[in-house]
Amino acid sequence: MDSYLLIDFGSTYTKLTAVDIESEEIIATAKDITTVENDIMVGFNNAFEKLQQQLRGKSVNFVRKLACSSAAGGLKMVAIGLVPELTAEAAKRAALGAGARVLNVYSYDLTSKEIEEIKKSKLDIILLAGGTDGGNKDCIIHNARMLAESGIKLPIVVAGNKVAVDTVEKILKDAGMFYKITDNVMPKLNVLNVEPAREEIRKMFMEKIVEAKGMKKAEGYTSGILMPTPAAVLKAARVLSQGTDKEDGIGDLVVVDIGGATTDVHSLAEGEPSKPGVTLKGLQEPFAKRTVEGDLGMRYSAVSLWEAATTKKIQRYLEDKSIDVETNCRYRAENIGMIPKTEVEIKFDEAMAKTATELALERHVGALEMLYTPCGVIYSQEGKDLLEVKYIIGTGGVLVHSENPASILKAGVFDENTPTYLKPKNPECLIDKTYILSAMGLLAEDHPNMAVRIMKKYLVKVN
Known part of the structure; x- marks a missing residue:
């Protein structure tokens, strides 16, 4: 066969x-x-x-x-832009969507201290952005010159103001640096264009990084090693959500991937306001969005999860409130290969997973803000409205091995106690029991129709 x-x-x-x-x-x-x-x-x-x-x-x-x-640590990047909330954030989203782990984001003119930080970071690729097309060009030119003069020998993807591209290219070329030019990640104010940069990063990963690792x-x-694993998962999620020319997709969805070091959330949805009278503010959101929470992990990041969540939040998910939360989290961080065996260990792992899911979704979704004006109360939304998302898909060891994975995923749904977070209200829960999401992202490169059909068949519905 x-x-x-x-x-x-x-x-x-x-x-x-x-x-x-x-x-x-x-x-x-x-x-x-x-x-x-x-x-x-x-x-x-x-x-x-x-x-x-x-x-x-x-x-x-x-x-x-x-x-x-x-x-080998996956694809590690830094993103450089102009304004923190605009081109720097757009560059970060492009890198995350390409499957990278973003170690830092720099804005405005790079300083000598920041250049030293970049040199000491164990990076793979630098994403250099800055300025809308026809806007500020001095910043990206300054930053290109700082990188060229630093002696850094890392691949650079340039995705900034098109008016500055010729000058930036000359600076990098004269310095003998390996670079690729692609479209601006923010050609107009608040308008995202991250797909060209994502694709260029993926090509550079194949061309340079695989060999370096x-x-x-x-x-x-x-x-060929086609892409970083998170990019494969996002590719699978996108094709499952949107479908193909021959296969219907299943609609808007969220993927929660709980790992030992991070909790990744992928959302496939436009995220427009679902309630009338709500206005959008801030940077445009991509249809396919990925966030990575490096302080929410089951082993490597167990202590930082406890610090981010507090003892009380984890205890909320424990029947036995006398369990020492800090001690259990520290033990897992010091014994990253630990596999829970007793009922107490299993329940504690699940409480950690519920906490990670809750916090990761809060950070990923949009939020409503109530503003008082002379005309009355108005609401503004920053980020994605995921209230009406149809499916939440779980992957990762703690979910796959849990006897009640739906309870973990439901920790990330809409909560009346924190109604400003626009988390899914009534999604169906699916589990990636056989770890096929990354595989289906790869298969979708050649056979997208088949990849959709297989995911529909093998993702397991849980209640």
């Missing part, structure tokens, strides 16, 4: 998914610890051996092998 082998070189596990493209069935899945420190192919081979055991007796011909990766061997085995 002709099949695709879809590979996710994850930060912790390398996950394999085999898909029979004739019957559109997932015929096997397997995973093993990612071994990026020595040879990425060791972990892959271990997982592949497990996969072959499942396929024993079947005549499988892998016609394509596609991969994504968040190994010692993954060339893996690329030689596959048909």
